[in-house]
Amino acid sequence: MSLPEPETLELKTSEDIVRARQRVRVCMKDQGFNLIDQTKMVTATSELARNTVDYGLGGTMQIESLVDGGRIGIRLTFLDQGPGIPDIELALKDGYTSGHGLGLGLGGSKRLVNEFEIWSKPGEGTRVMVTRWR
């Protein structure tokens, strides 16, 4: 089977966050994910895209469709060149926030996906990669 090409969306404004979650919703539907899986991934998209916009000072999201054996997956990569996260373990804790949020963004998103990878370096930026398998 042929997979859709990876695509990249810009994340700069709060409207971009809405566009990102709408795009992820369509990709999840196209790949046959059920409503609960769609809702979880779209919610994780919203949290992570907001982090990119608010804390990463803007960046991008890449959407990829994957096939591994018989499994179909969607992988999202959020990338920014912002100030980075000095203490990732602390940032993953529920309730921890450096801004005005509830502090659920990173830790909460991690629970909504099957795979979660984060890389960050102060002064260089942050990359978060999440995958959900059907």
Added chain:
Amino acid sequence: MEKIPILKLGEILLVTIQVDMHDRLAITLQDDLTARIVKDHARGVLIDISSVEMVDSFIGRMLGNIAAMSLALGAQTVVVGMRPAVAITIVELGLSMQDVRTALNVERGIEMLRSAVEVSEEGTTHEPSGT
């Protein structure tokens, strides 16, 4: 500017969220509702989220803020119509929504608000009778 309409039904303000809200729109709704509670002397706020496909921590916080602000102004808030997939997701996300009253649908939400308003009226209009 884009806005979410607020309808007045007697002492209740009714809001039906039918768009995928961006963050500024959510903040505008919070501010508009607070102003309308005062202007319309509302006793209850009903927020229908049956068309909402996703509640993230930002929208969750907005609902909590509306409930808290309305309470400070003497009005009760009930959120109705949450979709099952949304309910499952917010629990995993870690949103508690424990400060927000919820009901299954608009009808039950209105019942809940009417009885809450009656109870608070009994509390304020009746003379203390030694109980």
